[in-house]
Amino acid sequence: MAIHDISAQGLIQTARDGLSELTWTTTFAVFVFSCIATRVISGLQSRQRVHDPAEPRTSRLAPYWFPWVGHGISFLWDHQGLLGSLRDSMGESVFGVYLRGETHDTVISPSMMKTILSSQDASSTPLLDQALQNVFGDRSLIRNLRLARNQEVSDDVSGIMSREPFISDASTAIINMLQRNVANLVSFSRSPVDQFQWERDGHVSTSEENQSTCEARLFELIRSFVGQNLSTFLMSEAFVENFPLFLTDLWTLDKNFVPLFLGLRRWVPTTPNISAGFPARDRLLHMMSVFYRAFNAWDDGIDPGIELRELDDVSDLVKERMRTFRKLELSPSASAAGHLSLYWDVIEYTSKITFWTITHIFADSELLKEIRKEISTCVKSSRPSRQETGFPFEEPPRLDMDLEKVLDSCPLLKACYYESIRLHSAGISFRKLETDMTLTESTEDATQPRTYKLRKGENVIMPHGVYHNDPLRFSNPDQYDPLRFIVTDSVSGTKRANAASLAPFADGLYGCKNNALTERAILAFTAGIVSMWDITSTDENGLVVPKNWTTWGTFQPAKDVKVKMQLRV
Structure with a gap:
C-alpha cells in the first residue's frame, strides 16, 4: 500500500512538472507568435497607400511588435529617440503610434503644431488629470476645478505669470534675493552646520590649504540654490524656514515622476527608486496642507501660529490660487495637489535650465568672455576695499543688476538660454480633437506641403524635442551653438536674440514652460552667478557638459559635474 502511494505521488509530481514545463514553453511560444503576428499585421497596415493628390492624407500607423502595449516600452524609455527614428523611417509629418490600446497621431511639423495648439477645437487630454492623480496625489481637485469653470471662478495661472504687475514684482523680488545670496552660493564654511542648505545639497567642501576655493557638485548646488531662492519668492521666507527639507522631497518626487505618472506601485521590482517617491509625496502634501491652513487664517486676520506667522511676502500667484481654492470651499488636503503641482512645474524647469545654461557658458572660455563683456554694463559685482569702508574687515561682495537692461541688451545671454532649452528639454504637448481637423504644412516646413486630415476624438502628440533636434x-x-538664435537688424545693424525657431514651446502642467516669470528668473540667476563666480572643473581636462539623462520635460545630467568655486571680487 505504501509503495502504491509513493508511486501515485511520483506520477502526480511528474505530471505536474511536465505540465509546468509545457505551460511555460507554450506561453513563451504563444507570446513570440503574437509579437511576430502583431509586427506583420501592423507592418502591412503601415504601408504607403495610393491616394488622390487632391485629397488630404490620413495618418499611417507605425509598425510595432507588442500587442496592446504597442510602442509603449520604447516611448517610456526614450520617447525622443523613438519618435525621431519613426519620423525618418515613415517619411511623414503626421504618423500614428500605438500606446496602451490607443492610436495617437504624432505631429512633427511646427506649423501644424501651432495650428493645433491655437485651435479651440483641440482640448487638453486627460494628461493633467492623470498627473494630478498619480503624481501629486489628487483626490478631488480635478472635479472642483471643472466646477470652478461652471461657477465662473478663474484659475488663470498662466495668465498671472505673464502679465503686470506680477512680472515687475517678481523681477524686483528675485533681484533682491540675488543681491543678498549670490555671494553665498558657497560660503567657504568648512562645517556643514554653518553652511546654507543649498551648500549641503551640493556637497560643498573647503580645504585647509586654500580656503578661498571650494569644491562642489554643480548640478545639485545650482538646482538647490535656484530652488530655495525661488521658493522664498513664491511661498514666503517663513515657508522655506519652517520646511527646510521641502526641496529634498521635491527632488525625490521629480526623479520618480514617470513611474508615478504611469500608476506603478512601490513594490514594482523594475523601479527600485519609486518606494521613496510615495513617502516624499505624502510629506509634501502634508506641508502644503499646513501652509494652506495657515494662509487662510492669516488672510482672515487670525494668528496662524508662530511658525507661519509672517506671510506678507507670499507671491501674488500663490495668494490668488489659494483664494480661488477657498472660494470653491476646498479642504486643505483637497487643495494640496494643486499647490504642489504648480510649485513643481515652476521650480523643476527653472532650476534645471539655469544649470544647463551656466554649465555651457563656463565650459567655453571664449563664450564666457563674451558673456561677461556683454553683461558688464548692466550686471556688476564689486567689493568695497577696507580703505573705502574704513572698517578693519572686508565687506561682502555686492551685486548690482538692471534686469530690464539684461533683457533688452544682452542677446548672447538670451541666445544661450534658448539653446539650452533646445538641447536639454523634450516636452510633449497632448491634445484631443473635438472636431475633424485638416492640417497643411507651411512652405517653410516643406518644399511640397502636404495636407493631413485628423478625425474627431483622435489623440494628438506633439513632441517638441524631436522638432528641436531635426537636422x-x-x-x-x-x-x-547659441549664435543660431542671433539675428541682425538689416536697417540698424543691432543684434537681438530671436526664439521664433523654437516655437511652439512645450506645454507644462500650467501652460507654456517658457513664460515671462521663468525666463526672467533664469536670466537673472545666470547673469548673477557668471558675474560673481569663477567655476572650473576639478578635472585637468576642463569642464565638460554632461550628457542628458532622458526623461520627460527638462533633462537632468546623466552624471553630476565636480567643480571648483572661487569668487571673482
Missing part, C-alpha cells in the same frame, strides 16, 4: 531645421543639432 533639417537646425544645422548640427547636437552642437551647442
Whole structure:
C-alpha cells in the first residue's frame, strides 16, 4: 500500500512538472507568435497607400511588435529617440503610434503644431488629470476645478505669470534675493552646520590649504540654490524656514515622476527608486496642507501660529490660487495637489535650465568672455576695499543688476538660454480633437506641403524635442551653438536674440514652460552667478557638459559635474 502511494505521488509530481514545463514553453511560444503576428499585421497596415493628390492624407500607423502595449516600452524609455527614428523611417509629418490600446497621431511639423495648439477645437487630454492623480496625489481637485469653470471662478495661472504687475514684482523680488545670496552660493564654511542648505545639497567642501576655493557638485548646488531662492519668492521666507527639507522631497518626487505618472506601485521590482517617491509625496502634501491652513487664517486676520506667522511676502500667484481654492470651499488636503503641482512645474524647469545654461557658458572660455563683456554694463559685482569702508574687515561682495537692461541688451545671454532649452528639454504637448481637423504644412516646413486630415476624438502628440533636434531645421543639432538664435537688424545693424525657431514651446502642467516669470528668473540667476563666480572643473581636462539623462520635460545630467568655486571680487 505504501509503495502504491509513493508511486501515485511520483506520477502526480511528474505530471505536474511536465505540465509546468509545457505551460511555460507554450506561453513563451504563444507570446513570440503574437509579437511576430502583431509586427506583420501592423507592418502591412503601415504601408504607403495610393491616394488622390487632391485629397488630404490620413495618418499611417507605425509598425510595432507588442500587442496592446504597442510602442509603449520604447516611448517610456526614450520617447525622443523613438519618435525621431519613426519620423525618418515613415517619411511623414503626421504618423500614428500605438500606446496602451490607443492610436495617437504624432505631429512633427511646427506649423501644424501651432495650428493645433491655437485651435479651440483641440482640448487638453486627460494628461493633467492623470498627473494630478498619480503624481501629486489628487483626490478631488480635478472635479472642483471643472466646477470652478461652471461657477465662473478663474484659475488663470498662466495668465498671472505673464502679465503686470506680477512680472515687475517678481523681477524686483528675485533681484533682491540675488543681491543678498549670490555671494553665498558657497560660503567657504568648512562645517556643514554653518553652511546654507543649498551648500549641503551640493556637497560643498573647503580645504585647509586654500580656503578661498571650494569644491562642489554643480548640478545639485545650482538646482538647490535656484530652488530655495525661488521658493522664498513664491511661498514666503517663513515657508522655506519652517520646511527646510521641502526641496529634498521635491527632488525625490521629480526623479520618480514617470513611474508615478504611469500608476506603478512601490513594490514594482523594475523601479527600485519609486518606494521613496510615495513617502516624499505624502510629506509634501502634508506641508502644503499646513501652509494652506495657515494662509487662510492669516488672510482672515487670525494668528496662524508662530511658525507661519509672517506671510506678507507670499507671491501674488500663490495668494490668488489659494483664494480661488477657498472660494470653491476646498479642504486643505483637497487643495494640496494643486499647490504642489504648480510649485513643481515652476521650480523643476527653472532650476534645471539655469544649470544647463551656466554649465555651457563656463565650459567655453571664449563664450564666457563674451558673456561677461556683454553683461558688464548692466550686471556688476564689486567689493568695497577696507580703505573705502574704513572698517578693519572686508565687506561682502555686492551685486548690482538692471534686469530690464539684461533683457533688452544682452542677446548672447538670451541666445544661450534658448539653446539650452533646445538641447536639454523634450516636452510633449497632448491634445484631443473635438472636431475633424485638416492640417497643411507651411512652405517653410516643406518644399511640397502636404495636407493631413485628423478625425474627431483622435489623440494628438506633439513632441517638441524631436522638432528641436531635426537636422533639417537646425544645422548640427547636437552642437551647442547659441549664435543660431542671433539675428541682425538689416536697417540698424543691432543684434537681438530671436526664439521664433523654437516655437511652439512645450506645454507644462500650467501652460507654456517658457513664460515671462521663468525666463526672467533664469536670466537673472545666470547673469548673477557668471558675474560673481569663477567655476572650473576639478578635472585637468576642463569642464565638460554632461550628457542628458532622458526623461520627460527638462533633462537632468546623466552624471553630476565636480567643480571648483572661487569668487571673482
